[in-house]
Amino acid sequence: MAERVFGIGIIGAGRISGAHARAAGEAGTTRLVMASEVDDKRAHDFEAKWHVPVVSDYMEVLNNPEVDIVSLTLPHWLHEPIGIAAAQAGKHIFVEKPMADSIEECDRMIAAARANGVKLFTGHTEQFLAPNVKARQMIASGEVGLPVLATDCWYKAFGVAARPPWFLDRSKGGGMWLMNGAHMIDRLTYLMGDRVVSVKAMVQTRFHAIQADDTALAYLEFANGTGATIAHTGYKDHAGAGVDQPGGEIVITCTEAQLKIVDRNRLFRSVPGDRGGAWEEVVVDRVDTTTVELRALVSNIVNNEPETVSVEQARHIVDVMTACEMSSQTGREVRIDD
CATH class of the missing domain: 3.40.50.720 (NAD(P)-binding Rossmann-like Domain)
Incomplete structure (x- = not known):
C-alpha cells in the first residue's frame, strides 16, 4: 500500500x-x-x-x-x-x-x-540542529561528564527598517526576546537536560525608540541544580561591526570537558589536557x-x-520567557511552577 x-x-x-x-x-x-x-x-x-x-x-x-x-x-x-x-x-x-x-x-x-x-x-528548530543533537548525545552518554553551567550569547543587528510594524510592538508579540529568546531558552533546556525553575532577568529597550525589547540578560536555574546565562542584543545596524553572530555562541561546561556551539552549525570540544584554550571540531552534518x-x-x-516537540515543552519556553519579563519589571527572581 x-x-x-x-x-x-x-x-x-x-x-x-x-x-x-x-x-x-x-x-x-x-x-x-x-x-x-x-x-x-x-x-x-x-x-x-x-x-x-x-x-x-x-x-x-x-x-x-x-x-x-x-x-x-x-x-x-x-x-x-x-x-x-x-x-x-x-x-x-x-x-x-x-x-x-x-x-x-x-x-x-x-x-x-x-x-x-x-x-x-x-x-523549535534548536532540538533538530545537528550540533545540538550531537552535544546532547555526548552529555547523555557521559562522554564529557555532567553538565555544570552554560553561557549563551547572541549579538546581532536589530534591522529596524526591515522589520514589520508588529515586530516593534510587544503587545503583538514583537521584540527580540520572543523571537530569539525562544531559541536560546529552548536550546539551553534541551542541552542541560531539565526544566527551568527560576529566573532573574533584564529585558529592556536600549537601542531603539520602539515598544518592544532589543536587549536581554538572564540567569536560568534548572531543576537539576545547573545554571545558565543568556546575553542577547539587537543593536543599531551601524553599531556592531565585527560583533554580529548569526546564531550565537553557546559554551557548556561539563565535569570532564567543555562543548562550544557556534552559529548553530558547528560543534567544538575542548582538547583534553590542554590549558591554552584549544578546541577540536566535532564534525556534524547540516540538516534542513x-x-x-x-x-x-x-x-x-x-x-x-505525542508530538516530538511536546506541547508541555513549548508551553514551558513561553512560561520562562514571560517570567524573565516579569523579573525585569519587578527586579526580583521569579519562580516557575509549571
Missing part, C-alpha cells in the same frame, strides 16, 4: 513561509496544496515561486479537504486565534515558535488541539530543520504518538 501523502496549507506568506513550502516538497510524504496571505505583493510572489494558489482568507485553507496540516507562519499575536480555528477545522498544526505570547494563550491552543484530536507541533520537523510531525500523526 502506498504511503499517505499529507496536504500542507500555509497561512502567512512572510519571510519564514518559504522554508515551510520547501519542506512540504522535500519531506517525502507531504505536498504543498495552497497558502493564504493578506498582502497582495507577498501573495503574488509566493504564488509565482511555489506554483500553488494563494488566497486572502485563511478560512479557505482551513475548509479545504485536501489540506491535512497547516503551517502557521504568522505574527506571534495571531498564533492563538488562528491555531484554535485550525484545530476546530480538524487540521494538524505546525506553528512557528513561540507557540503563543502567553501561557494562557498556549493553554487555550493546547485545549483546542486535544478537544479536536489534532497534533500541535511548535517549530524545517524538513526534519515536518517529517517528525507526520510520524507523530501516522503513529498516533
Whole structure:
C-alpha cells in the first residue's frame, strides 16, 4: 500500500513561509496544496515561486479537504486565534515558535488541539540542529561528564527598517526576546537536560525608540541544580561591526570537558589536557530543520504518538520567557511552577 501523502496549507506568506513550502516538497510524504496571505505583493510572489494558489482568507485553507496540516507562519499575536480555528477545522498544526505570547494563550491552543484530536507541533528548530543533537548525545552518554553551567550569547543587528510594524510592538508579540529568546531558552533546556525553575532577568529597550525589547540578560536555574546565562542584543545596524553572530555562541561546561556551539552549525570540544584554550571540531552534518520537523510531525500523526516537540515543552519556553519579563519589571527572581 502506498504511503499517505499529507496536504500542507500555509497561512502567512512572510519571510519564514518559504522554508515551510520547501519542506512540504522535500519531506517525502507531504505536498504543498495552497497558502493564504493578506498582502497582495507577498501573495503574488509566493504564488509565482511555489506554483500553488494563494488566497486572502485563511478560512479557505482551513475548509479545504485536501489540506491535512497547516503551517502557521504568522505574527506571534495571531498564533492563538488562528491555531484554535485550525484545530476546530480538524487540521494538524505546525506553528512557528513561540507557540503563543502567553501561557494562557498556549493553554487555550493546547485545549483546542486535544478537544479536536489534532497534533500541535511548535517549530523549535534548536532540538533538530545537528550540533545540538550531537552535544546532547555526548552529555547523555557521559562522554564529557555532567553538565555544570552554560553561557549563551547572541549579538546581532536589530534591522529596524526591515522589520514589520508588529515586530516593534510587544503587545503583538514583537521584540527580540520572543523571537530569539525562544531559541536560546529552548536550546539551553534541551542541552542541560531539565526544566527551568527560576529566573532573574533584564529585558529592556536600549537601542531603539520602539515598544518592544532589543536587549536581554538572564540567569536560568534548572531543576537539576545547573545554571545558565543568556546575553542577547539587537543593536543599531551601524553599531556592531565585527560583533554580529548569526546564531550565537553557546559554551557548556561539563565535569570532564567543555562543548562550544557556534552559529548553530558547528560543534567544538575542548582538547583534553590542554590549558591554552584549544578546541577540536566535532564534525556534524547540516540538516534542513524545517524538513526534519515536518517529517517528525507526520510520524507523530501516522503513529498516533505525542508530538516530538511536546506541547508541555513549548508551553514551558513561553512560561520562562514571560517570567524573565516579569523579573525585569519587578527586579526580583521569579519562580516557575509549571
